[in-house]
Amino acid sequence: MSGHVDTNTAGTLPLSHEWIAARIPHSGDMCLLNSVLSWDADHIHCDANSHRQLSNPLRLQNQLSSVCGVEYAAQAMAVHGALIAPTDNTNPRVGYLVSIRNTQFEVPRLDDIQSDLQIHAECLTANEHNLMYEFKIMANQHLLLSGRAAVVLNTI
DSSP states (O other): OOSOOOGGGTTSOSBOHHHHHTTSSOOGGGOOOOEEEEEOSSEEEEEEOGGGOTTOTTOBTTBOBGGGHHHHHHHHHHHHHHHHSOTTOSSOOOEEEEEEEEEEESSSBSTTOOSOEEEEEEEEEEOSSEEEEEEEEEETTEEEEEEEEEEEEOOO
């Protein structure tokens, strides 16, 4: 993947929930990630504990379906985009999730997972208009879900 890697964050890991919330288009309880644990030009590894919170806005009938894990992955991808964007970028590009493929769900729900979620995403391809990520979400070394996501970047 080409682009500038923000070296200003290099020595400050983990990056906090507040840092994340300031850089993605979600706020309050909808900002699901807890922190960025590691990243480079092609990868990001985040963690989250919001799947256990009763205030999680994705809960339905007091449960959090594993399908909601796709949103955790999408937020990790958005954070990755913020990290690799040029530091002098005054007009960040918005990405739209347009396709989820090869998704495998190993558990029916996330709210009953007692450990923090580990969200991993890898950018497989990138160009001026499109991104393709592979993602997986794990807890205690157990795979919970995985798949691929295509993102189209706003060109305005």
